[in-house]
Amino acid sequence: MFDKILIANRGEIACRVIKTARRMGIKTVAVYSDADRDAVHVDMADEAVHIGPAAAAESYLVIEKIVEACKRTGAQAVHPGYGFLSEREAFPKALAEAGIVFIGPNPGAIAAMGDKIESKKAAAAAKVSTVPGFLGVIESPEHAVAIAEEIGFPVMLKASAGGGGKGMRIAHSKDEVAEGFARAKSEAASSFGDDRVFVEKFITQPRHIEIQVLGDKHGNCIWVSERECSIQRRNQKVVEEAPSPLLDAETRRLMGEQAVALAKAVGYDSAGTVEFVAGQDKSFYFLEMNTRLQVEHPVTEMITGIDLVEEMIRVAAGETLRYAQDDVKLDGWSIESRIYAEDPTRNFLPSTGRLTIYRPPEEGSVDGITVRNDTGVEAGGEISIYYDPMIAKLVTHAPTREAAIDAQARALDAFAIDGIRHNIPFLTAIMQNPRWREGRLSTAFIAEEFPDGFVAPAPDGAVATRMAAVAAWIDYLEAKRKRTLTGQMMGRTLHVSRERVVMLDKQRFDVTVDEGRDGVVVIGFSDGASYPVASGWRPGRPVWEGTVGDVAIAVQVRPIVNGVFMQHQGASAAAKAFTAAEARFVELMPEKKVADTSKQLLCPMPGLVKALMAAVGQEVKAGEPLAIVEAMKMENVLRAERDGTVKALHAKEGDSLAVDAVILEFA
Template sequence: MFKKILIANRGEIACRVMRTAKRMGIKTVAVHSDADAMALHVREADEAVAIGGSAAAESYLKIERIVEACKQTGAEAVHPGYGFLSENRAFAAALEEAGIAFIGPGTHAIAAMGDKIESKKLAKAAGVSTVPGYMGVIADGDEAVKIAREIGYPVMIKASAGGGGKGMRLAKNDAEAKEGFRSATNEARSSFGDDRVFIEKYIEEPRHIEIQVLGDAHGNVIYLGERECSIQRRHQKVIEEAPSPFLDAATRAAMGAQAVALAKAVEYKSAGTVEFIVDRDRNFYFLEMNTRLQVEHPVTEEVTGLDLVELMIRVAYGEKLPITQADVKLKGHAIEARVYAEDPLRGFVPSIGRLTRYRPPEGQGVRVDTGVYEGAEITMFYDPMIAKLVTYGADRKDATHRMAQALDAFAIRGVNHNIGFLAAIMGRERFTSGRLSTDFIATEFPDGFQGAALSRDEADQLVSIAAVAQHRITTRDLGAASGPHKPAVPADWTVLVGPPPRARREVHVVPGADGTYAVTLDGHTRQILTQWAPGVGLFEAKIDGVGITLQIDRAGAVLTLFRSGAATEMRVVSHAVGALTGLMPVKTPPDLSKFLLSPMPGLLVSVAVAEGQDVKAGEELAVVEAMKMENVLRAERDGKVKKIAASPRESLAVDQVIIEFE
């Protein structure tokens, strides 16, 4: 077996590969950019080599520097992870030329499947179902419109060298086709150095279901079941699960057989994924093949009991697959949620900063793959993923319940994150019933995510918990007092809920023995048992015998409780203070409607208007690039430009003024 391997990646996937390598007794080498000098994958490796500047183009995409790092450290093989150079034929070829094993497929398979246009031609030749479309090179926006009309709207414009949701645009009319061609080619050029795009028919109400394949150098290829990846935002997966709640055994077998046929057609060895679009009648069409390990591979590992990274390493070493198709059994159900540093309440704009608190959940059936730690920094240079949260259960209901509990217990502070949004998805009836499609988020959250709505009972539980928390805080504070006039802890509290003007709730709290409280709200009494101590971020309790976990933050007199995707701000005060609080004036926020503000930290790519120009609602104003994704900013209403406050190629901060209107 290899004695030392280099991981040509960063973040959670680098740490994930290292975990398996160490278990196999293999030494590991990390490479890192300037921005990642203190990253977790650098800390966990046996050796680390600096390979360049913070931008990926100056470090993780530099083939010659990674090859040199292998020679410098004596690494015999390279695992590329996903993204970066993982599907780069030139990288695999450079390693081969240097006598270094590539823990992935051969250069032929990478080249054949890495080009989305050529891969569809090969798939069709191999007898794989494909989506109608135009696979030729498209010259400009006008030609894109012509082709889209011939195929029939709606169509999807995609980067030929694309992946990760980049370089993709849905077009429903001529205008969207023309603009989509421009944006897709720009993103493709920026992300992949290849601006070719193709157009294909968009399957409405589709599911995104992929088949995990595994091959060796001895001609053996098997499939390890499927993953349901339909819940996506901007073509990037958010929730994945295995097995799919939609497929039956016959469809699974048919998809698996086609995936294996395609893999054999390109002499595939290593782990790979064949992605399909599946319609409401279980008709399936080839989408693309990813010649690498997928972000969502843990759910397959959970239901098969196999370590895909170990199998990739063994295949790269020349070993035969230790299992046959008959050995593959799917047991239980697994769900993965991608935890990102982004702000769902502001259109999911990326968030950067330092993780002042990072406490992942633990427990049976809970797995967290991460590349960060408390105190680590989320930068603007890379994908904003913080962690992958995976839960496993005997069935889908069990896995979903564990996911909801784990999300409630996942504490992240210092950056905005999408945990509340993920929790809200878990609570949707359409999710729990398994009625999924790629338009799930657009349909369930048509106006974006505004925070989860709690039921009346859930809201009342939070009010009761806030009163108990304040009772324990006050008991601790007064415990330090002494003397004959030591005040008693009050039993009656006023809970002021939400931002001003706050709703008032009157609560009566009677402490019992061993952390038990009788809490009366609106004439209904709950029994709450908790050992929570002030300053602890996780509040665990039993309410009338039923367990509950939530997070609680304290800032002065304000308690913020986080549960089921909702963040509820409360002030718990005495009746007298509550009455006076109602007399306080409400501060009016400033009027920012006359400004176009940058919704995220990023690069101002272009400004489409000039000073003195009249603009109409919906008209493009500017384009901001963040994390290699282009974001088009449009006018919310008719108006006239008074001042352009930022210049193209300028780095923008969150809420920085780009345009001022009269």
């Protein structure tokens, strides 16, 4: 077994690998760029080596720097994590030449499976069912259009060396093919250094299901379990689960056997994932193989008890696979939510900045429910423009799917992040979505359930009642504390008014707060009901955790003038509590007018202007592309929302813009 390994990655996956290595008694070496000098993975590792500037192309993607870091520290092996160099055939070859072990598959398997075009050819040869498509390299937009028309719309344009949703576009028409080809090609070159793009038929209402495989260097290979990854946005997975609610035992076995047949055909000898697109009728087709550890691997670990990182390390050290196919047993259900630094209310555009608050829910197992949080950040850390915007992966495990979803919803409510925008409200809303809870999924789920984008819903029904009760409880607690301190200074007792008018934005709740020996009871609401409220919350804490009635809940609370901003189960509202007299005056206050920006194109995220497609005096139609802004390795096309004439340009190609910077102005 190795004495020391280097992790050629950053963030949460670097921390994840370090945890397993530490448990195995293996020392670790971290590498870091200028932007990651104070990162969590650097502090966690036994040693750390600086490898260059913030840009990945000058640090994490430079093979020579990784090899040199191994030589300097005496690391015997390298775990690549995912992304960066994990699927570059040249990387394990360079390590082997330097006498360093690659904790991953052999270069031949990477060459056969890591390239999406070649992998489809290998899958067809291994008699694995494949999606109709053109497996050659496409040279031009015109070539792409001709192929798409032959295959039939819709089609998927995909980077051959891609992954993580980069370099992928769905096209429903000739115009979309031409534009999608340019964007996919550009993103592929930027993210992977390989701009080859291919086209395949896009299956309507598909489900994305993948099979985890494990192989060793002695010819053994098993499939571990499936994961369903159908909840996606722009081909980027958002929520994953294991097992899949679609599959029955027979379909699971058939998919597993095909995955193993493909892995054996290329001599696969590590952890890898064979991805399938599945129809609602349980038909399935080979999509691609990822020759690395997947972001969503924790859900497989939770339902099988197998540490996939440990198995990768043991296999790389030459050990025989410790599991036979019959040894793999599935236990319960697991859900994973990817928490991103992005603004779901602004078309999920990336958000950068410093994490002024980062307080994840407590990890551990209680009453059969397990919460796990894989992360690589901490309070005070910075989310930069240089890397993927993932903050954490929140994972729950329970005996049933329903219980795992409920646990995930509670954990999301208890996850406090501030300083940047994030997608927790959106993830929480998904957990409450009836279609999600019923398991009626497809990769079009987000587009169909949130066709106009995400707007945090106003509190309603039981959610509104619970939030109002908590707001009344908080206001009563703070008023009592203030009057107690003032009364002590004055030498007399000051009483707290029990009547409250709680406003959740514009919803009004007239309640009474009653305090007795058993705690606080909030009485009133539309039905005159009484709700005992109990919590150990103290002012300043970002999450209120306790019970309202007999329901245990978590509510995110952020101080605002005269109240708190609350988020609970995907709903959000500014909550303010007043006496009856105060409420009458508040109703007379004029509302602030929002500035009119309808004649401006604003930069929706911090980013680099890659292209401007408009000129002063140009007439544009709604939907026409106006600019391309690159942020976090993704190119975002900004389009005109209505017809108009360009009056002025306030930015040029190559400019680095802040959020809401004016790009151009309409007459």
